[in-house]
Amino acid sequence: AQTVTQSQPEMSVQEAETVTLSCTYDTSESDYYLFWYKQPPSRQMILVIRQEAYKQQNATENRFSVNFQKAAKSFSLKISDSQLGDAAMYFCAYRATSGTYKYIFGTGTRLKVLA
């Protein structure tokens, strides 16, 4: 069965600095999607970035980028120029491209941004 692991329950970063959140996953599939979601105190789940496994190029969205290492089954999120509004829970998620339409989520990393 597929699993997603976020080994950092909590992290802190100074405002304007860069931070990297880790995510590893386990799957026997060759094609799949990976996602990072942000959950601020409002509880709304917001898509940050998505990656298609067949694409070797790492996805980027403004200050957010990923380091996708398919062989290592690693999908880390880098936040550059951290802002106070980046403080939130961050969840990594996986979905295979075929078969089940289930999504597997990690347990989350709480990011604190220090002024």
Add this chain to the structure above:
Amino acid sequence: DAGITQSPRHKVTETGTPVTLRCHQTENHRYMYWYRQDPGHGLRLIHYSYGVKDTDKGEVSDGYSVSRSKTEDFLLTLESATSSQTSVYFCAISDVAGERGETQYFGPGTRLLVL
């Protein structure tokens, strides 16, 4: 933002009573999901639907049932609420793959307290 609403947004109920949560979407997406979120567990799938009247169990389905009689509505019922079902419940939607359809979008959540 994807058009997903959940009702009610907050509910307090007593042990042993039935509770129904409603998810409504205006996106005409095929797939709908119910998750619960608890500290330390991330998001756990309760049930999901892959079409009208087509549903399947997730990893924590005991004590829950679902129904989908229309594309836009997905109901979650706690048949006899227990204190262990106190949680935040999220509805989510996704569509067929391609054109970002495989991305999952979330409703605002329902906070349920079972006394």
